[in-house]
Amino acid sequence: MPDRDTPQARRGAASVLPAGPPGSDRAGLDQRRVLGSAVEFIDEHGLRELTMRRLGAHLGVEAMALYRYVPGREALLDGVVEVVVDELYGDPDVHLEATGGWQDYLQRLAHGLRRIALAHPEVFPLVATRPPAAPWVRPPLRSLRWIESFLRAMTSSGFSDDAAAAAYRAFSSFLLGYLLLEISGKGVETGPVDEPDVPATTDLAPYPTLRRLEPLLSQDRAAEDFELSLEALLERMELLLPPRRRPRRKS
Amino acid sequence: MPDRDTPQARRGAASVLPAGPPGSDRAGLDQRRVLGSAVEFIDEHGLRELTMRRLGAHLGVEAMALYRYVPGREALLDGVVEVVVDELYGDPDVHLEATGGWQDYLQRLAHGLRRIALAHPEVFPLVATRPPAAPWVRPPLRSLRWIESFLRAMTSSGFSDDAAAAAYRAFSSFLLGYLLLEISGKGVETGPVDEPDVPATTDLAPYPTLRRLEPLLSQDRAAEDFELSLEALLERMELLLPPRRRPRRKS
DNA sequence: ACCTGAACACCGTTCAAGT
DNA sequence: ACCTGAACACCGTTCAAGT
Numbered sequence: 001m002p003d004r005d006t007p008q009a010r011r012g013a014a015s016v017l018p019a020g021p022p023g024s025d026r027a028g029l030d031q032r033r034v035l036g037s038a039v040e041f042i043d044e045h046g047l048r049e050l051t052m053r054r055l056g057a058h059l060g061v062e063a064m065a066l067y068r069y070v071p072g073r074e075a076l077l078d079g080v081v082e083v084v085v086d087e088l089y090g091d092p093d094v095h096l097e098a099t100g101g102w103q104d105y106l107q108r109l110a111h112g113l114r115r116i117a118l119a120h121p122e123v124f125p126l127v128a129t130r131p132p133a134a135p136w137v138r139p140p141l142r143s144l145r146w147i148e149s150f151l152r153a154m155t156s157s158g159f160s161d162d163a164a165a166a167a168y169r170a171f172s173s174f175l176l177g178y179l180l181l182e183i184s185g186k187g188v189e190t191g192p193v194d195e196p197d198v199p200a201t202t203d204l205a206p207y208p209t210l211r212r213l214e215p216l217l218s219q220d221r222a223a224e225d226f227e228l229s230l231e232a233l234l235e236r237m238e239l240l241l242p243p244r245r246r247p248r249r250k251s
Numbered sequence: 252m253p254d255r256d257t258p259q260a261r262r263g264a265a266s267v268l269p270a271g272p273p274g275s276d277r278a279g280l281d282q283r284r285v286l287g288s289a290v291e292f293i294d295e296h297g298l299r300e301l302t303m304r305r306l307g308a309h310l311g312v313e314a315m316a317l318y319r320y321v322p323g324r325e326a327l328l329d330g331v332v333e334v335v336v337d338e339l340y341g342d343p344d345v346h347l348e349a350t351g352g353w354q355d356y357l358q359r360l361a362h363g364l365r366r367i368a369l370a371h372p373e374v375f376p377l378v379a380t381r382p383p384a385a386p387w388v389r390p391p392l393r394s395l396r397w398i399e400s401f402l403r404a405m406t407s408s409g410f411s412d413d414a415a416a417a418a419y420r421a422f423s424s425f426l427l428g429y430l431l432l433e434i435s436g437k438g439v440e441t442g443p444v445d446e447p448d449v450p451a452t453t454d455l456a457p458y459p460t461l462r463r464l465e466p467l468l469s470q471d472r473a474a475e476d477f478e479l480s481l482e483a484l485l486e487r488m489e490l491l492l493p494p495r496r497r498p499r500r501k502s
Numbered sequence: 503a504c505c506t507g508a509a510c511a512c513c514g515t516t517c518a519a520g521t
Numbered sequence: 522a523c524c525t526g527a528a529c530a531c532c533g534t535t536c537a538a539g540t
Binding site (some may be wrong): 051052053063064067073139 | 512513514515516517
């Protein structure tokens with residue numbers, strides 16, 4: 001399912017995984033099929049349930065067969081992260097780097113990553129926390145090609161190298177925090193159904209302010225928050241431009 | 252080690268764990284000792300290594316003995332998160348809610364959480380990704396008492412309920428993204444030592460901008476970034492105040 | 503009251519063996 | 522060339538039994 005229409009998408013970015021046998025494409029396994037199936041499995045049952053043996057069963061094969069295509073469970077998870085992040089290449093809304101300037105590009109990039117997080121909420125914590133391959137790989141922008149694309153868009157828009165690097169750090173921090181919290185707020189109350197007679201609702205009596213604001217805090221403002229904070233971030237980035245290229249702020 | 256000098260710290264916030272036997276305090280186990288030991292173990296060996304059996308050995312006991320004090324591994328991890336977050340209660344720099352106004356309070360709160368993240372980098376991903384008990388519990392501010400404290404500080408400083416809630420959401424997103432990325436940048440290059448003759452350095456030739464900025468991106472700017480972005484966040488929060496309470500911006 | 507031994511079902515992973 | 526069966530070391534968890 002993922003990684004559509006990008007023949008050598010996984011080839012460009014130094015893949016975490018060895019190549020594996022070339023896709024015989026018809027019957028039989030395939031690294032792409034294994035990884036895609038793993039993503040599917042996590043989307044459906046959650047990361048906790050993913051097991052080499054169960055993934056094998058999901059593919060109609062014994063667990064041991066997977067080791068032909070993946071060095072082990074850890075590498076499988078790395079591959080899952082890679083596949084999900086690579087879905088960005090198939091997103092038509094994100095392509096074409098600089099048709100509308102850097103702000104437009106960063107907007108589309110941010111929204112593309114948000115779509116990925118919302119499409120794979122069970123995978124995203126993995127995207128967020130797997131140790132990156134290099135210190136300058138900052139989740140959720142874990143693909144060398146997108147990092148390159150980001151930095152080129154900024155520098156070619158007039159940002160200094162320092163400013164582009166600072167923008168990259170701010171952008172990744174913003175996305176990581178926002179998206180992780182958005183999906184965490186989503187997944188609550190799902191899971192094993194416990195005693196329905198004990199509502200498990202915490203007693204808020206000792207916390208009067210919290211109790212008063214509780215209905216307010218339970219509202220889902222993720223979409224608006226995302227737009228507004230992204231807008232604010234872009235405005236703050238604008239200040240990193242050399243003064244000549246910075247449009248006068250209306251006030 | 253954690254949870255020092257706060258006798259009933261874990262009593263106020265609805266604990267995830269049942270009480271367990273009262274601490275006989277001398278020899279023998281104790282829920283506090285089990286959780287504290289787990290934190291210690293993760294700090295030392297990483298989350299991946301933590302096993303009921305190994306934690307038992309670490310405490311000089313068989314794994315099965317732990318089940319007297321903890322319902323299972325999942326609850327143990329919840330307890331670990333709770334213990335680490337509760338360290339905030341022992342931080343003398345964070346206490347006293349509003350001596351210097353809300354900005355000063357949020358500064359100290361943010362720095363306190365940053366100290367925790369840096370002190371327990373192996374635990375922090377757990378703080379970030381464990382499913383919260385309620386939708387309005389937003390990591391890394393996972394303690395009802397601190398959420399209450401935050402909201403009270405804001406509302407009593409003139410923020411409307413809506414503004415306080417928005418500030419809470421923005422503050423938690425900021426901290427989560429920043430701290431998670433700071434510790435992720437720290438932990439890289441540690442772990443199993445592979446082939447030292449193959450430096451595993453990715454070939455950056457296809458990514459010229461990245462290659463040019465690589466030394467810049469490898470610098471550790473976490474501390475400065477944190478200060479500056481926190482400052483910017485607080486300034487943005489100021490705009491949520493009703494105009495009368497908002498000091499005139501200089502310039 | 504607290505801990506242990508033995509047992510159960512299930513992991514990840516290796517490897518010789520099948521086809 | 523690709524998959525499997527059997528095996529190994531190790532999990533989390535239960536429970537009757539020890540002290």
